[in-house]
Structure formats: structure tokens, C-alpha cells
Amino acid sequence: MPGEARTAVAASRSPTAAAESTAVVHDHITDAIKAPALIRLGDNVVLARFETMKVYAALGAVRTLLRRGRVVPGQTLVDSSSGIYALALAMACHRYGLRCHIVASTTVDSVMRAQLEVLGATVDQMPxxxxxxxxxxxxxxxxxxxxxxxxxxxxxRQYHDCVHYVGYREFADLVTGTLADVPLTVVGAVGTGASTGGLVQALRETGRAVRLVGIQPFGSVTFGSERFSDPEAIIAGIGSSIPFDNVRHELYDTVHWVDFRHAMAGAVGLLRQHAVFAGLSTGAAHLVASWETDRDPDRLHLVLGADTGHRYAERVFARHTEAEDMRALRPRRIRALDELRPPWSVMEWARRPDPGNSRLDRCPGEDSADTAGHVSSTEVTP
Known part of the structure; x- marks a missing residue:
């Protein structure tokens, strides 16, 4: 076991034990579920497994907008979502006396929709x-x-307003207080950019040495795989068919593109090997982290597990006998986007900016100027 990783894992044990021995009574469900369970998957791998990771984003955004006077109690907040952000926003609105309206992806299932409606949200679902x-x-x-x-x-505007970065500073504080200050690699789905970007930006501001490994599906425009199609893909939270302003390309060191079958292998493998029932993006992150840790065993790897596996029960876990053995899978290593090929490719992105945009924005911190009223050109494209 690498020395630095061993030290980091040992350092994480004491806070975990303390947390287990101290019961906390929360004032609202969002406080109870926003922090992840930290689960050791290996000598140098820790999984941050969330019930719904975007509670951090929704709470941070709503609190900031209320404090700035951009929204007021009783007002209706509206956004588009493929699932877990919708639930997080509905819970934040429930907590702070706001109304919620969700324009839901076709991938939102009946269980998720029922939760939203009981919480008081109104839902328009796409066909x-x-x-x-x-x-x-x-x-x-x-x-x-x-x-x-x-x-x-x-x-x-979860895709474009960087007020959604704010809440992940609290997650960064949790990471700093739990895992020793050793070289760290964060592995997670890119999605809107806020979770991986917000966490890593906050960690780097403390001076910590952090690599960021992002995961994309084939067909996403975010890192240039839009010429491909993955017919089975249901990983709406990992990539995008339209540009997202909240993705800061210059934060990412490495990018992996993973197809549905490989993400499925990772999700089934995580449940089989570690008894962790988590979503498809977590499965992709588990697969990628397994390869990354073999390549760089002296770093501690933090895997982001965005949600549970419940909404993938039928389309992923019920098909577990079809899943490949993730231990036998390897990516195609590429040096340029024109070499990109399914089912799994990896490229050293090296913190380059978005090739389609010369901007080098940084998402502002909580006390920076408000950007909520800005409408970007990417929003009006569709």
C-alpha cells in the first residue's frame, strides 16, 4: 500500500469513528442527506456516496439568492432537470418557503415525479x-x-449560473477536515460542471494539490464527443447536448469518455464488490477510478457517487447478468479529439480552456457579484 495513501486513509478513520458515536438531530431533511457517506473502496480510494449530491448545489444557490434579495419567500423557482437536481431544488424550496416548478426530462421516472409532487412542486415532463x-x-x-x-x-439556470458552485465549498471543507492533506485525485461525472468544478476549485484555493478527472458520455458536446451516438445511454446527468457555461474546462486534468455498457459494468461491479448500490454515473466513476489508481497508486482518489441506484433498477441492475467484468476493461488512450472512439477513451486534457470559447471565467465565491440575471448566448441557442 503506498505510504501517502496509507496515511490519508488512516487519517480518515478517526473523524469517521467520532461521527458514528455522535447522534445529531437535524432541523430539516436536507441537513441529514447533504453530506455523503465516505466509504473506503481500496487502499487509496474513498467513495463519497450521496443520496443526492445536488442538495449542496441547491441549498447553496437558494440561500445565496435569498441573501442577495434575488428571490423572496413565496416566489416560484423554475428549472430543467433530469432528476436529482429537481429533487434537491424541491427540498430546498420546501425548507425556505419557496414554490418550485420543474421541467422534467423524459428520463424522470414515476417514483421521482411522485416525490416532487408530494413536496409541492409542479412538474411539466417532456414526452x-x-x-x-x-x-x-x-x-x-x-x-x-x-x-x-x-x-x-x-x-x-443550474447549467449556466455559477451560484451553484457555492454549496460545494461546504463539501470541500468536509473533504479537508476528513482526508489528510496528501496529493488528491477527484474522479466524477462532469454534468453541469458545478459539482466537480465547485469542489476542486475550492480545494485548490487552499493550496492543496488536486487533480480532476472528469467523465463524459459519448454524444456530449461538452468535451467534443457530439459526433458519436450511444443508443442505450441514459446518463443524462453526465453530459450535455448543449453548451453549459458552468463547465470550466480549464479545471480538468484528464477526461474519460465512457459508454453505457462500461458504466453499467462499473455500477454492477461496485454493488458486487463493495455492496454499494449507486447510480450509473457513480458506476462510470468507479470504473475510471479503478484504472486511474493502478496508473497512479501514490495518490489518494476520491470518487464522487452522485445518487443511489434506485432509478436505474430496471435498466441497469435487473440486467446484471449482461454486465461485463469491469476488471477486464481498459480505455483507449488518445492524444487528440479526432482519435476519440467508443466504448472507452481517455485523454490528458491538461487544464486547457474550452476549444470553442476563449473565455477563462472563474466561478465567483459566495460574496462575489451576483450573476443570476445574466442570460448567456448558450441558453438561447436551442
Whole structure:
């Protein structure tokens, strides 16, 4: 076992034991579920397994907007979501006396929709689509129609407003207080960019040496795989068919592109090997981290597990006999995007900016100027 990783894992044991011996009574469910369970998967691998990771994003954003006076109690917050952000936003609205309206992806299942409606959210769900791009474009168009009819609604813009970075500073504090200050690699799905970007930006500001490994599905425009199609892909939270301003490309050291079958192998492998029932993006992250740790065993690896596996029960876990053995899978190593190929490719991104945008923005901290009223050009494209 590498010396630095051994030290980091040992350092994490004492806070964990203390937490287990101290019961806490929370004032609201969001406080109880926002922090992840930290689970040791190996000598130099720790999984941060969330019930829904975006509670950090939603709470941080709502609190900041209320404090700045951008929204007021009783107002309706609206946004588009493929699932876990919708639930997080509905819970944040429940906590702070706000109304919630969700424009839901076709991938939102009946269980998730029922939770949203019982929480008081109103839901407009998109019809079945041929692909993720059409689903996302429909959602954005529908949100804009709602705003035209109801200017009193506040669009949360989880894809574009970097107020969603704010909440992950609290997660960074948890990581700093739990894992020893050794070289760290964070492995997680890119998605909107806020979770991986917000966590790593906050950690690097402390002076910590942190590598960021991002995961994308084939078909996502975010890191240039839009020319590919993955018919089975249901990983709406990992990639995007439209540009997201909240993705800061210059934060990422390495990018992996993973197809559905490989993500499925990782999710089934995680349950089989570690008894952890987690979502498809977590499965992809587990697969990628397994390869990364073999390549760089002297670093501690933190794997982000965004949600549980419940919404993937039928389309992933019920098909567990079809899953490949993740231990036999290896990525294709590429040096340029024109070499990209399914089912699994990896490239050293080396913190380069978005090739389609010369901007080098940094998401502001909690006390920076408000950006909530800004409408970017990417929002009006669809």
C-alpha cells in the first residue's frame, strides 16, 4: 500500500469513528442527506456516496439568492432537470418557503415525479425523445415559454449560473477536515460542471494539490464527443447536448469518455464488490477510478457517487447478468479529439480552456457579484 495513501486513509478513520458515536438531530431533511457517506473502496480510494449530491448545489444557490434579495419567500423557482437536481431544488424550496416548478426530462421516472409532487412542486415532463439532445432542447424551450408567461418566476439556470458552485465549498471543507492533506485525485461525472468544478476549485484555493478527472458520455458536446451516438445511454446527468457555461474546462486534468455498457459494468461491479448500490454515473466513476489508481497508486482518489441506484433498477441492475467484468476493461488512450472512439477513451486534457470559447471565467465565491440575471448566448441557442 503506498505510504501517502496509507496515511490519508488512516487519517480518515478517526473523524469517521467520532461521527458514528455522535447522534445529531437535524432541523430539516436536507441537513441529514447533504453530506455523503465516505466509504473506503481500496487502499487509496474513498467513495463519497450521496443520496443526492445536488442538495449542496441547491441549498447553496437558494440561500445565496435569498441573501442577495434575488428571490423572496413565496416566489416560484423554475428549472430543467433530469432528476436529482429537481429533487434537491424541491427540498430546498420546501425548507425556505419557496414554490418550485420543474421541467422534467423524459428520463424522470414515476417514483421521482411522485416525490416532487408530494413536496409541492409542479412538474411539466417532456414526452419520450429520440435522443438526449432533443429532450434537452425541448426542456430549455419550455422554460423560456414559462418565463415569458410568468416573469415573476426565477430561473435557477443550474447549467449556466455559477451560484451553484457555492454549496460545494461546504463539501470541500468536509473533504479537508476528513482526508489528510496528501496529493488528491477527484474522479466524477462532469454534468453541469458545478459539482466537480465547485469542489476542486475550492480545494485548490487552499493550496492543496488536486487533480480532476472528469467523465463524459459519448454524444456530449461538452468535451467534443457530439459526433458519436450511444443508443442505450441514459446518463443524462453526465453530459450535455448543449453548451453549459458552468463547465470550466480549464479545471480538468484528464477526461474519460465512457459508454453505457462500461458504466453499467462499473455500477454492477461496485454493488458486487463493495455492496454499494449507486447510480450509473457513480458506476462510470468507479470504473475510471479503478484504472486511474493502478496508473497512479501514490495518490489518494476520491470518487464522487452522485445518487443511489434506485432509478436505474430496471435498466441497469435487473440486467446484471449482461454486465461485463469491469476488471477486464481498459480505455483507449488518445492524444487528440479526432482519435476519440467508443466504448472507452481517455485523454490528458491538461487544464486547457474550452476549444470553442476563449473565455477563462472563474466561478465567483459566495460574496462575489451576483450573476443570476445574466442570460448567456448558450441558453438561447436551442
Amino acid at each position: 419520450p425523445s429520440r435522443n438526449l439532445k432533443l429532450d434537452q432542447e425541448r426542456r430549455v424551450r419550455h422554460v423560456r415559454k414559462l418565463l415569458a408567461a410568468r416573469p415573476d418566476f426565477h430561473w435557477m
